[in-house]
Each structure stands twice: as C-alpha cells, then as structure tokens.
Amino acid sequence: MKDKIVVLDTNVLLHDPEAPHRFGDLRVVIPMQVVEEIDRFKKDHSEKGRNARRISRLLDSYRDRGCLADGVPIEGTNHGLLQVIFCQAHALDALPAELQGGGGDNNILAVALEQLRRGGLKQAPEVVLISKDINLRIKADAVGLQAEDYVNDNVSIDDLYAGFRELSTDAVTISSLHDEGQLPLDAVTDPEGQHPQANEGVVLVDERNDSRTLLARRQGNSNSLKPLDWLNRAHLGRIKARNREQSFALDLLLDPSVALVTLVGKAGTGKTLLAIAAGLHQVADTHHYARLLVTRPPISLGKDIGYLPGTLEEKLGPWMKPIIDNIDFITGSSPGEDSEQKKKQRHREPRNAWADLQGMGLLEVEAINTIRGRSIPQQFLVVDEAQNLTPLEVKTIVTRVGEGTKVVFTGDPYQIDNPYVDAESNGLTWLVEKLKDQPLVGHMTLTKGERSELAELAANIL
Known part of the structure; x- marks a missing residue:
C-alpha cells in the first residue's frame, strides 16, 4: 500500500487550526514557509490572528513530544505523523523556470514535489497538496501534483437544507389539520417514508386540487404537525x-x-x-x-x-x-x-x-x-x-x-x-x-x- 502524504498550505491552518488532526492515519507535512507565514499573523487581533496563535501552540505541544523534523505521532491516531519540513535548494531548482525564486507559494509547492520524488518512481508516495488558494492548486496541477481544496467543513450549497417540504395528501387530512389544530406525523410522510425534521415546515397539497394547500410545521420533536400558530397570533403592523x-x-x-x-x-x-x-x-x-x-x-x-x-x-x-x-x-x-x-x-x-x-x-x-x-x-x-x-x-x-x-x-x-x-x-x-x-x-x-x-x-x- 502506498504511503499517503498531505501537505498543508497556510490558509488551511488559518481557516481551521485543528486541520492536522483531520486526516486520520496519514502523514501531515507542514512546510517551514507555512510556519513563517503563520508567524506574521500571530499579532493580528482578528480571527486569523487567533487561529495563528492556536496553531503555533499546537505545533509547540508536539515539539515537546519529539522532533518535528523527523515526525511526531499525531494524537488520537494509530499511524498519523506530523512533520515540519524545510524547502531545500535542489527542490526549488527542480521547479519550472517560471516558478523558481518566487518564494511563498512556490516554496510550499517545492516541498510537496520533493515528497513525491523522494521514493523514486516505483515507490513514490501519494502526495496531496491541500490549499484553499485556487491559484496554488492550479500551479500544483500544472507541475503534475495532486491538489485539493480543504473541505472538512464544506457544505454543498446546491444540497443545502431548505427548511420545508411539500407533501401530497387528501382533502380529508387537510381539513382535519385545519379543524383540529394538529395532525399525527404518521398521517403524512414523504415518498421514502420519512417524517419532517424538527421545526421543519410542511406544505400540505391536496392531491386532487393542487391549488388547495395548508402550511404547517413540526414544532420541535413533537409527534404532530400544527398550523402556523405563532404567525397567526402575532400583529406586526405593516410587515406581512x-x-x-x-x-x-x-x-x-x-x-x-x-x-x-x-x-x-x-x-x-x-x-x-x-x-x-x-x-x-x-x-x-x-x-x-x-x-x-x-x-x-x-x-x-x-x-x-x-x-x-x-x-x-x-x-x-x-x-x-x-x-x-x-x-x-x-x-x-x-x-x-x-x-x-x-x-x-x-x-x-x-x-x-x-x-x-x-x-x-x-x-x-x-x-x-x-x-x-x-x-x-x-x-x-x-x-x-x-x-x-x-x-x-x-x-x-x-x-x-x-x-x-x-x-x-x-x-x-x-x-x-x-x-x-x-x-x-x-x-x-x-x-x-x-x-x-x-x-x-x-x-x-x-x-x-x-x-x-x-x-x-x-x-x-x-
């Protein structure tokens, strides 16, 4: 099985200081260039500054357990390893001419490529550069290096929870909810048999007359649907x-x-x-x-x-x-x-x-x-x-x-x-x-x- 290595960019650590703990049993490499850039943020009073200080404290705690240059076991994993690596001159020289001597992102890129080449052609590890910088990911792809966005806390905007759903039912059920003020959850389910989630809205639609609808909501973890009581009893003046x-x-x-x-x-x-x-x-x-x-x-x-x-x-x-x-x-x-x-x-x-x-x-x-x-x-x-x-x-x-x-x-x-x-x-x-x-x-x-x-x-x- 190939050794898998992830190389972290500065913006990943500033976004999530706990990022080194998010990769399980993989080897996590932090280039020295990243440490230098974090150091420049540590006195900032913004959220980036606080995150910079947090990641510095995290790295310092691992330094007490061993040599970061050789790699220190990551807490809570079986084989995970955290390593801080310098950018070597020969690694920079191996970059395409346009990227040599640029410093910053190019140093990070050189470290990642050096990890890829260190095992030779037959035993080359799988190396992934993790960065939230689109341009750095493009550079990585251009030099033959796998690059990915940091998606640990990403949410697909297209699949974002809407907060309500439409359910088809009969006229008797709609009338029952309107007249009695509540309806058991078991009386209405979606095609997959799922109940509405806590506080989710429901648009009940008459299956024979889709112009007849009733708005209801599951209030908390209750076992029934209720019409929009709070909306109906409030008086907000011109706001409707x-x-x-x-x-x-x-x-x-x-x-x-x-x-x-x-x-x-x-x-x-x-x-x-x-x-x-x-x-x-x-x-x-x-x-x-x-x-x-x-x-x-x-x-x-x-x-x-x-x-x-x-x-x-x-x-x-x-x-x-x-x-x-x-x-x-x-x-x-x-x-x-x-x-x-x-x-x-x-x-x-x-x-x-x-x-x-x-x-x-x-x-x-x-x-x-x-x-x-x-x-x-x-x-x-x-x-x-x-x-x-x-x-x-x-x-x-x-x-x-x-x-x-x-x-x-x-x-x-x-x-x-x-x-x-x-x-x-x-x-x-x-x-x-x-x-x-x-x-x-x-x-x-x-x-x-x-x-x-x-x-x-x-x-x-x-």
Whole structure:
C-alpha cells in the first residue's frame, strides 16, 4: 500500500487550526514557509490572528513530544505523523523556470514535489497538496501534483437544507389539520417514508386540487404537525408574510421555543426585515426579550474606506445603515395612510425611531469582534450578513448565548465579501447543516425576492 502524504498550505491552518488532526492515519507535512507565514499573523487581533496563535501552540505541544523534523505521532491516531519540513535548494531548482525564486507559494509547492520524488518512481508516495488558494492548486496541477481544496467543513450549497417540504395528501387530512389544530406525523410522510425534521415546515397539497394547500410545521420533536400558530397570533403592523417561505420564517422567529434561527436567501427576500420586525415585536410589544441586539461583520463591498473617527457607535454607523433602513421601514407610514399623515411622515426626523429605541434601552448595536467573552441573556440577537463569518466565528457567537436569548443568523451565501470563505465553507451554511433536526433550531431558505421587481430581476439574472 502506498504511503499517503498531505501537505498543508497556510490558509488551511488559518481557516481551521485543528486541520492536522483531520486526516486520520496519514502523514501531515507542514512546510517551514507555512510556519513563517503563520508567524506574521500571530499579532493580528482578528480571527486569523487567533487561529495563528492556536496553531503555533499546537505545533509547540508536539515539539515537546519529539522532533518535528523527523515526525511526531499525531494524537488520537494509530499511524498519523506530523512533520515540519524545510524547502531545500535542489527542490526549488527542480521547479519550472517560471516558478523558481518566487518564494511563498512556490516554496510550499517545492516541498510537496520533493515528497513525491523522494521514493523514486516505483515507490513514490501519494502526495496531496491541500490549499484553499485556487491559484496554488492550479500551479500544483500544472507541475503534475495532486491538489485539493480543504473541505472538512464544506457544505454543498446546491444540497443545502431548505427548511420545508411539500407533501401530497387528501382533502380529508387537510381539513382535519385545519379543524383540529394538529395532525399525527404518521398521517403524512414523504415518498421514502420519512417524517419532517424538527421545526421543519410542511406544505400540505391536496392531491386532487393542487391549488388547495395548508402550511404547517413540526414544532420541535413533537409527534404532530400544527398550523402556523405563532404567525397567526402575532400583529406586526405593516410587515406581512408575502409568500410561504416568509410565513414559515416568521413562525420560527416568533416561536420562543426555537432558540436559534437561520435565514438564508438571495438579496431582497426579506431575511433581515423579518428578523428585525419579529425582534422588535417581541421586545417592545410582548416584552418576551429585554433588548434587540444587532451585529454584523464590518466587511466592505469593494475597497475598504479605512479607519473611521468617533466613538464605537459612530464607527459602526456606516455598517448599520441597512439595519437602520429596515427599522425606519418597519416604523414608517403605511401605504393606506392619508396624505396629511404621509406629509408629516416625510418631515419627521428619519432616524428618530432608531435613536428612540436606543434611548429606551430596547435596541443595542454591538461590534461583532467584541462578542467574545460576553454572556448575552434575555435578548433577541440578530447577526446580519453571517455568510461573511467563518465556522469558528459562528461557533463563538452561539456559545455566547445566555439563558432566554434567541439568536438569528441571516445571510446570502452568494454575496460573500470575506476573501477567506466561500459559498460552501462559510459559517452560515455550515451552521445550517450542523444543527438541522435539532429541537431548539429552525431554518428557512427564502427564494422569492419581495424588495422590488427590479431587485428580483437583478438577483435572478445578474
């Protein structure tokens, strides 16, 4: 059997500091160039800096067990070996002329190729370069080296859990659920005989008349389906569900037994608006939560505008404008108001609602990088643009949730501005797949844009 070796790139370790433990009994090689690059990140105050320090501590703990140059057995494996290797001059010379002397990625490439060649043609080991850098994987392929993305925490975006399903049934069953307020799970199953998952929505469709439908949900691990009770009893003013996905989403957001909700969808589907509206209702009207806490990662679309002056709240102002817009819309005038009311509405201070809610202690804006170390009880926490977070950052936020707090993550996996994650490796989609079917967790994928006809056109075609 061939010896199999994996060579890790810097970005893999910065993405997941526990990556050396993810390859079982294989030999894991870390080029010295990677150690040098990690050292440059160790003083960074971002998540990359924390991960750099974690991987440095991990390597140091293995150094105490033996010589890293010779290889140290990986904890929890039978034959796994962790090794740190220098890039030799002759290995660099063996690279194609265009790649010689480039340093950085080329040194990592040279180490990987040297591992491939060291056993000779007949006994050459199987070597795989693991990198999240597309260009390095292309270079590796060009020189005849196998290269793969790091997919330990990747989620196929095409197979992402939708949060609801359609089931065909007869008219009697639909009427029974409508009249009695519940229906045993055994009365409706999918073609494979599977029941809906915990907190999953169900669209019951009359098999003889597909225009007759009823929306229901399995609440937690209960043994029955129930109509959308929480949606039907809430009064959210001008905010109404415009499609079935929004109806399911609002029912999850309004149900206090669901402690974590994830909303995924393209731009304009109403993710943030629904979350903020449900949060304000439960803070200001029903008083189920003490405060609405809003945060989002400060990652720019396009070139960064640089450091901002002022207090923390003033610095966060530009990043919170989408939240302010949503609150302004929720508290603004309704389309049916008379012209005099609309005239007064136009002349009011446009940010009064935002300032008033903060002044009453009902709304708080939080910088996402200050979440670590906090305990957040009795609050409705909305994490917007969560597709720009790493799985570790999402885990950090969820583990801050205190007693009585509900946390909502919203985001669009197709609009990612963080260069270190993509549609399949970001923390939002990772969270959806990891926690589906948990009785405390609900998810909904929103597909229909409701912002405007133009916004829907752009989201679908552009």
